[in-house]
Amino acid sequence: MMRTILLFVALVCGAFMYGQTQVSGVVVDQNNIPVPGANLLVEGTNEGAVTDFDGNFSLKTNVKPPFKLLVSSIGFSNTTVSVTSNNQKLKITLKEQQTQLDEIVISASRTPERLFESPVTVERFGLKEIKNTASADFYDGLENLKGVDINTNSLTFKAINTRGFATFANTRFMQLVDGMDNSTPALNFPIGNLVGMNEVDVQSVELLPGAASALYGANAFNGILFMRSKSPFDHTGISAYYKQGITSQDAAGDNTYRDLGIRVAHKFSDKFAAKVNFGWLKGTDWMAANYQGKPGTGANRDALGYDGYNVYGDEVSTNIRAASGGLGLVPDVVVSRTGYNERDLTDYNAESVKADWGLYFRPWANDFEIQYVGKVGTGTTIYQGTNRYNIDGFTQQQHKLELKNDNFFLRGYVVADSAGDSYDMVFTGININRSWKSDQQWFGEYIQTYVAQTLGGANDASAHAVARAVAETGRIQPGTPEFKAAFNKVISDPDFGTGSKFQDASKYYHADGNYNFSHLWDDIEVQVGGSYRRYSLNSFGTIYTDYDGNIDYTEFGAYTQLQKELELSDNIKLKLTGSIRYDKSEFFDGFLSPRISTGFTINNNHNIRGSFQTGFRNPTTQDLFIGLDAGRAILVGSAPENLDRYVRTYNVSASGQINYGQPATIEQSGGAAYNNSYTAASATAFAASENPADLQVANPGLVQPEKVTSYEIGYRGKLNKTTVDMSIYYNKYQDFISGELVLAPLYGQAGDNGLSIAAIANGDYKVYQTYNNSDADIDSYGGSIGISTKVLGNFDLSGNYTYTKQEFDQSKHPGFRTNFNTPEHKVKVGFGNTELFKNFGFNLAWRWSDTYYWQATFGDGTIPAYHTMDAQINYSLPKLKSTFKVGATNVLGEDYFTAIGTGYIGSMYYVSWTINNL
Incomplete structure (x- = not known):
């Protein structure tokens, strides 16, 4: 009986194997160079394969010949080949795409579409760009995209922004890594790539400038950066890189710089795959040595009241x-x-250690996937906010569980941080x-x-x-x-009266989902989705007013989008998109964010787009619950329950006791900043004139969500070997959130024309930074144009120009700060060749920034115009599956800076070895 069963199983297995079709071969480019990471898909199925580093592939399918294979790879035009027999061996040649406009993006509409036809401006940075970037790493390379600002806080902490209105604490710009928000719970904004992605695991980067609240909710206000990692089902094996070099700066001299990363991924079967990444970077930070005195304190150390920036x-x-x-x-x-x-x-130690891992399960070996992803990173860097902070051993971790297929996703994740041994310098x-x-x-x-x-x-x-x-x-x-x-x-002391240590163990829990109904009907694409977030703040009273336990609060949102493509004629297509989202925080009224866009595609070579959209930004955790004496000012958030949580006792001057009968000490709460205060600008005027009439009552209102209305039109075109992508926009802001400095007298009531004036004159007051909305009319507008082409045969030449301008009458609102912080003009040019000769390429990237005025709580001042150039050469050895690169940033050698108070940015020189990076 057992022998019969075994015979039956053998026959079935033999029949099954006989029924399978096997295809193998190699995928190469027009120069007969292997194309690694190319995707092959059996038409009409989910069965496929990915080429290895040498371009080889092997594919098994239950589909009997004849059938077609769809072949695609980033940077190449898609092609289709016919399979006519079993065990057929193929050599497939892919043609390099003329432009990036044919590449697929997801961010603009939450659905795959050609960049050429996306309804709003999108910038993309793919595998080809990562390989050829002249910057030290892929994250720095984003600065070469049009419209993008990267403000350098320190060597390992760089803040990305678009279209102005940002400081290093950029809460108007969102950064998503595989759908997870990369902002820290304590700081409420992304900290660059300090604990972010490993370079060899990056699949693509998309950047969506401008408002996007209709799809992405609160804080998708000034732009979003989307980073996607490689799937272990598609990219297997071991990949690694190592960089060694020096940083060179006038203030700090020459110092060693090291950066390494490794990725291990394995596809155990069509149902299960896993990967793990590890990265380590160590160097010496840009030393800050600006000893100029702040305005009003004297230019140098000889001044009696000298207060130097650093x-x-x-x-x-x-x-x-x-x-x-x-x-x-x-x-x-x-x-x-x-x-x-x-x-x-x-000690200016700059270090980043990060690891992530993922388990990916496809129970039915199709597009339905269950994944668990974990990330942890720790780092040391310099952060500049109201003060300068040594972020020492800061740790952030994320854990995500996600269910997804081609039509939906449902994910939940937690983000937690720990301040480590960080301190306020x-x-x-x-x-x-x-x-x-x-x-x-x-x-x-x-x-x-x-x-x-x-x-x-x-x-x-x-x-x-x-x-x-x-x-x-x-x-x-x-x-x-x-x-x-x-x-x-x-x-080591967390009491800012005697110490400087930060403590924090905050976290937030987030869930979001999306369903695309397009597979159910053809007439119109409909998407619905939503999100939920709960904050849990725990700084032990060092940052927030959480003296007696965690501060918890929630917000949620829901949205829908409809998209319809119409073929008006053989040569003209019209694409209409409408979105609307409702968001609600427990502290504020709900808010609707609509977006309407339209795009005309003419002759498949020209696309004209236009959009109207709104965005909003909820006040951040710091806007609401901070309670921090930063020295220059006391920062007090304006959540109603926060005003009386920050309470301190202050000494009163002798004149106050003698002349006005005041006690030696007075207790004052943070609420005084909002209900008993004068504007700082008027107090300065009063100090100069001694005229009480110059004092103006502040008493700012409590902060509410900030709103923006944005209009944009753009054009994309393909003209032979040249592509053009341009856009112009106009933004109008309402209830703009910013900090305002006020003076709260220790006695008297602001506006009493008596005791409070005496308190200001005697120095019996406290300076607060409040968080509130301005009634100022604030508009901004600008545009950008990018052109790329082929010259001298096979050389890549690209350039872009960005114009950005704000309209705001400072004279009407002398105490209000917009923190526009971006140059009016920016120019960027790239020139290179990926195949100057066999296996050898190079790239040059030049950037110029106009003079601009930097405005932030740490310090204000003019940033001089600067220009800088990055360069690299690379050589590939296919037999070793390796690419070697020699590069330098700021090769012109002139130190420059992008913000008042930071270290000047010097040069970096490095060599790198990358192995098997598909």
């Missing part, structure tokens, strides 16, 4: 006459304590100073010495010099054991 501890200052109780011998001047240079408070300097001598003692010694010197006949300058020298007696000097001990103690 000097910390000198933020502590006082009017010494007021501190002396109004003693006439003491001049009416502001004196600051002596600070420490930033280089004394950080400004408060580090302040509290090292205070650890050896209190402010009261230091200024007391200064005043006493100044008076004694003056009575002894010394002139003013000499009296001040001796007074500082006496007050500095015993100062802890950098490099000494005493300094190291004080430094370690301060950065």
Whole structure:
């Protein structure tokens, strides 16, 4: 009986194997060079294969000949070949695409479509661009796309933005990695690629500039960056790269730079595949050495009230006459304590360690897939917000479970972070100073010495010099054991009254889904979807006002989109798209975001598009719940329940006690910033004029969602070997969110024309940064044009120009800051050849930025115009499955900067070896 069963099984298996058709072969380009990673699909089925590094493939199918194979690869035109017999061997030649406009994008409409026909502007960065980028890595290479700004915070933290209105804390720009939001729960914005993607795992990058709330909800306001990774079903094997080089900067000199990554992926069967990635980068950060004094504090260190950009501890200052109780011998001047240079408070270590892994299950061996993805990354970098921060051992992890097929996805994920040993360098300097001598003692010694010197006949300058020298007696000097001990103690203390350490263990939970009904009917494509997010803030009271436990809140949204393509004639197609989304946060009223777009395609070579859309941005976690004394100002979020959570006790000046009967200390809550305050600009005017009429009551309203209405038209065209992509836009903002500096008197009520004015005059006030909406009319407009072509035979030449402009009357709103922070003009040019001769290519990328004004809480100032060039040459060895590259960024060697207070950007020189990167 058993023998019969085995015979039957053997016959069945033999019949099954006999019924299978096997096809093998190689895919090459027009120069007979293998094309790795090409996709082959049996027409009408989900069966297919992917070529290996040498372009070889082997495919088995139950379909009997004859049938057709659909062959595609990024950068090449699709082709179809016929299979006429079993065990047939094929050599398939793919032709290089004339343009990128034929490539497929997903971001614009949440459905695959040709870039040429997308209803809005989309920038794409694919495998070919990643391989040939002249930048040090793929993330930096995004800066060469038109309309894109990359502001360099530090070596490993770069902020991407489009169309203006951003600082390094760019909450108007979203970054998605395989559908997961890459913003940190604590900071509420993406931190570049510090804990992001591994270069050898990147499948494609798409960038959608401008508002996109109709499909992507809150915070899809200024643009979205989409990064997709490679599937282990399609890209198997081991891939790796290693880069070694130096960074070169005037301030820091030459320092070693290393970067490596490895990807391991395996397809166990048609039903199960897995992958794991690991990346490590280490270098020396761009040293910040801007010792110029901030406006109003003196240009250099000789100034009495000097407060240098990259000097910390000198933020502590006082009017010494007021501190002396109004003693006439003491001049009416502001004196600051002596600070420490930033280089004394950080080692400028730049490091990133990241890993991710994924399990992918296709239970029926078709397009339905269940996947679990985990990511964890830790890094050390410099971040500049209101102050400068050493982000040391910051960790972020993500875990995602997703169900998907070609028509739907449903995913849920959690993002959690930990601040590690991060600390505020400004408060580090302040509290090292205070650890050896209190402010009261230091200024007391200064005043006493100044008076004694003056009575002894010394002139003013000499009296001040001796007074500082006496007050500095015993100062802890950098490099000494005493300094190291004080430094370690301060950065380990989370109380900003005595320390500078950040603590955080915040997270958010997110779920979203989408269903595309296009497979059910042909007349019109309909999509529906939605999302839900719950924040759980936990900074232990160091960032937020979560002194007594986590702060939790939620938001959700739902949307639909209809898309219809009409063939008006043989040569003209019309594509209509309409979307609308409803979003609701538990703190605010719901909001509708519509988008309408249309596109005309003429002769398959010209496309004209137009769109109207709206966007909105919910106030961030910091806008709502921050409670942080940043030194220059106290940051207090404007959620109603947050106003009275931040409470501190302050000393009152002697004159306040004597003349106005005030107690020695007064307790003030953060709510005073919103209901008992003057504008900072008017207080400055009052200090100069001593005219109380100059004071203007602030009392800003509580923050509400920000809105934008955007209009855009564009054109894409293919003219022989030349492609053109251009667009213009106009944005109108409503309820623009920004910070406003206000002064809250410790006694009296703003506008009382009495006691509160005395409090301001006596220095009995606190400076707050509030979060609110402006009634200012703010508009922006601009445009960009990109042209790419072939010259001198097979050389690639591309260039783009971007114009960006805001309209805002600062004189009507002197205390309001838009943080536009982008040049009016930008020009970028690329020139290269992927096959100058066999296996050898090169690329050059030149960028020029116009002068612009940088505005942020850390500091304002003019950014001079600059230009920079990156270059690389590469050589492939197919036998070793390897590509070698020698490259340099900023080869012109002139250091430049993109924001006030950051380190100047120097040059990088490196060699790299990439193995088996399909």
